[in-house]
Structure formats: C-alpha cells, structure tokens
Amino acid sequence: MATVTTQAVRTESEKQQKRLKTGAGSRNLLIGLNIVSIVLGIGIWWGLALAGFQFPTPAEVVQKAVQLWQAGILQEDILASLGRVLSGFILGSAVAIPAGFLMGWYTVARGLLEPWIQFFRTIPPLALLPLVLVLLGIGEVPKVFVIFLAAFLACVISTYQGVVSVDRTLINAARVLGAKDGTIFLRVVVPASTPFILVGMRVGLGSAWATLVAAELLAAQAGLGYRMQNAQLYYDLATIFVGIVMIGILGLVMDRLLLLAESKLTGWQERR
Template sequence: MLMGIGELPKVFVIFLAAFLACVISTYQGVVGVDKTLINAARVLGAKDGRIFARVVVPASTPFILVGMRVGLGSAWATLVAAELLAAQAGLGYRMQQAQLYYDLATIFVDIIAIGILGLVMDRLLLLAETKLTGWQERR
C-alpha cells in the first residue's frame, strides 16, 4: 500500500522473494567456511580483505549459486502470480485473459512457455555453477 498501485510494488515483491533466499543461503555459506582455511591464510600473512576475497568468497560460491537458483524459482513464481493478479502485459496476464474466453490452447501454451523459460534459466545457472565450482567435489 505504501508504494501505490503501479509496477514498483510488484517489482519490490519479486525482489524480496529472490533476495531473501539468496541472503540466507549466502549467510550459511559464509558461516560454514572452514576455520582452518582462514587460520592458514592468517598464518601466511593475509589481511582481512584478502582473506575475504581469496578464502571466504570462493568457499561460499556454491552456497551463493544455490541461493540464486532458489531465488530464481521464487522470483519466477512471484512474477507469474503478480501478472495473474494485476498486470497489463505478460504471460500471466495472457492466461488471465484467455480464461475469460475459455481459450484453453492459449492457457496451455503459456503454461508450457513459463515452464520452458524457468527450465532454461535454471539450466543456465546450473551451467554457471558447474563452471565456477569445478574444484568442488561432486556426490
């Protein structure tokens, strides 16, 4: 209500959906950094900034990328919901309009498009995760 009825509230809700998942996952990654690695860097003379850049960020990268994938899913679902409720364009809006005229073909095509776009975005993040965390042991 504070932001009005334009696009800003929708963008803010989508941002919150993605941001919170990313922050929580990143926090878990930073907290879980092995203290031995930090102590080894200190013994070798590294200062706090260098430890953060060379030890904490690389060790947290898998968690950050998982948070981004979860955030992407949340943002995508929130985007479609926001379009279904109050939008003048987008796949959700098209589905809402097709519902009024019982146009099942359009609804199914939009659902498939939403699924394909979500899958492509997720696979792109998975590819980035594979490239950025190639050093990580896979199970």
C-alpha cells in the same frame, strides 16, 4: 628415478583420461534420460487429454501458441514477463549477496539484520501484495518489488549459510601465513561460499517465476501471468497451457544458464 617419475606421470594421466571418459558417459546418459523423460511426459499429457480429461492436447497448445505468436501477443507477453522476472531477480540477488556476506562475516551485522530477514521470510511475498499495491501504485514498480523480495529472501539465507559454513581451518591457516582479513575474505571466504550463493540464486530464480503470475495481477496489460488470468475468464484452456509451458521453458533455460555458471565458477570443487 626418472623411470619411476615417468611411470607415475603416465599413471596419473591414464587416471585423468578415465575420469574424463566416465564424466562424458555420465553426461550422455543424463541427456538421454532427460529426453526420454520429456517424451514420456508429453505422451502422458496427450493420453490424459484423449482419455477425457479437460486438457487440450499438445497439438492444440502448439496451434494456439502459433496463433498468439503470429498476432504478436506471445512475444509481447514473453518480453514483459522476462523483464519483470530479470529485474526482480537481478536486484534481489545483487542486494542479497552483500547482505549475506555481511551477516556471515560481521557479528554486529548479523545481530541487526537476521531478525528482520527471518521475520519477512515467514511472510509469503504474495501476502504483501495488497500493501504493496496501496503504497506503490499499479505501475511496474510493485510487480518488480514482490519478485525482488522473493528472490532476495531465498538468496540471502543461502549466502549467509555459505559464509558461516566455511572451514575454520582454512581461515586459521590463512591467518598463520600472514593474510589480512580482506585477503582472507576475498581468497578464502568468497570462493568457498560461491556454491551456496549459486544454489541460493537458483532457488531465488524459481521463487521469482512462482511470484510472477500473482505479481501480474496488479493491473498488468501484458505478460504471461496476465494472459493466463485473462484466459481463465473465457475458459480458454489452450492459452493457459501456453503460458504454463512458456514459463516452464524460460525458467528451465535460465536455471541451466545458472548451472553452467556454477560449473565454470566451482570447477575446483570435487564432484561425485
């Protein structure tokens, strides 16, 4: 009997090691493909610039970025834009997650909140810019507000969908075992909804960055979007490309941080 048990443990251990090796191989392949994709993309960009398209070459964009950095302009713009995006995104997620839980868990809250959320979801946050400008003035508040709205609307629906998608069998099993509603919510609903919440946050983060450029039209004095709009007046394509590349890099880094958090918080989830 002991021999059979030992053999079973050894077999399971071998399977686990095989899965780890397979996962490591897949990650290495993915990283390699990412590098190839980036190099290929830069090569296509460079080729189009040399072929006569009105693009600055990557070298010219790097040179312009160095000039802006040495002048202290790029750092100021990055900090201003990051502050607005992070403020709007964090506030939007902080409000969206409880609202999504309430809508998914309580029928009364769903009936009261869902019509308004669906109503505002059909209105692009950018369409509210004139109204926000009139009501909130031209300071930082209106810029953060439209970013907040974009992040909130993306995250709240995903959170709500996560709650209503929880397997009822899990909830019923917890009730049979004597768990109260509070325990079921914390031990069953929240963990099961976490993947949906993180997906919603990733979508909300993308919406926040997408709204940034238009938000910085509201009488901003610094920011990547503001710098791009200002460069447009002088047909300064290199500066416009610097802003585009920096927004892409910052957004990508923040998205990867959310992916890292997702892998840590949802390690229990079976993956393919």
